[in-house]
Amino acid sequence: MKKLKKRYAALRFKIDKFLRKNNINNKYSFNKILSYKNKYKNKRCFIIGTGPSLEINQLELLKNEYTFSMNSIVLSFKDTSWRPTYYFIQDGRAFKKLKDKILPLDKKKIFIGINYRYDGVKIDDKEFYKCNFYPLYMRPDEKIYKIKFSDDCYEIVWDGTTVVYSILQMAMYMGFSEIYLMGIDCDYTSGDKKNIVEYVNNTNNIITESKMLYTFSLAKQYANKKGIKIYNLNEKGNLYMYPRKNLFEVLKRGNNNVC
Template sequence: MIKKYKNKINIALYRLTRQIKINLFPLSQNAATLIKLKNKHSNMRCFIIGNGPSLKTEDLDKLQNEITFAFNRIYYLFDQTDWRPTYYCSEDEKTIFKSTEEINELKIGQKFFPVNFPWDYKINFQNASYYIFKLGDSKVEPKFSEDIVNGIFWGNTVAYTAMQMAVYMGIKEIYLLGVDHHFSKMENDKGEIVIDETAKDYFTEKYNTDKDDLYIPNVEISTRAFTAAKRYADDHNIKIYNATRGGKLEVFERVDFDNINF
């Protein structure tokens, strides 16, 4: 009984402490960094780079002078191209736990992570900024943040985080590349595991040699997030295009990457 009572007190204290931290976040140095990003790239375009099997290094070579967002283990192709992303994001706990050293050593302009990594896991990355991650009901479309200082909404894909960041930065034209939106092992909303033995997961087999230890993606949740992004974009005169070579994402208008003017 005493142990159970102590656990309740600890949980209550944890929640109170977290709420205080959230309330004070707008006054923090992390918030100051995010504030400086407001309309930094007003009326410009950007490319959001997924890690799907369709991703080609020769395509990335064309993006040297573009604003780009990339994620997670994108560094596995850095030995094949001089391109480096403008912004790097990662929010998958299991990926970060297994790749902390590699991520910390990345030489990239700015890195972004949910603030729970320093708060809960005492993980602080070099040259990094942090944001509040807002979770919601995974069965419905998430909200779309208009002010990332007050939080970014979870969409079960870091690409959704990047979209919210890009819009906050004033971007008016977003191109997705390498967002195949399909995996060899997926979970649906019913909790069922769907296997597609013909599918490749990433641009290199080295990417997920530890995939049995990582989260199983639910693309139905991600689809709802992409739908929310499109709804917001359509209402605010923002264009989101899918320039991925193939893949299964059909929420956004498709464009041929080879026909984009660089």
């Protein structure tokens, strides 16, 4: 039954994609995505995960930077005045748990992945229709080696086992040419806590980790072709394919973004 539902969701996605490309209305309007194409050309940004390496006091240093974050980061807002430029969520379980915390945010800064699957995000509050939606494609066979990296997020955003993969696609679509990763440890075997704020039972394991590492390598390949630089600001963790940098050294270099 689950396999059938996954195939049905994939079919719905393809139908919606056809309608969108032919300017026919559909339930979720993805048209807002178009306004972000190359909006931040040649700027830098920070993608902030919720892994154990992230320290809350680091967030205060990023108030004048373009930042992306996700999921349970909203539970840390009581401890910091920093807010991400853009907030992403695409997991139905996380959305259900966190939507009361997400609802007060500026809707123009919220990005929600819609995939039509039974375990996807379900929008049942009219307020959320003011958010940005992106078309998240999850392959029904879930074969990781068949995943791609999108160069047109209005058409498709490929699921890569982690919302960070979606953000990477969107950040490059927006034109960012220098991307820094923070709090993205990609380490599910060390026994450390998995989020700065726990909100769901974490079932990720070494198989999930290996899938994530594969999709991060796809992002690197795409970035290399486009001349985009991706750096890892974590001293630890298994995200080894990106050169490591020190956050304070990066910030000391200055910021010509001025957001």
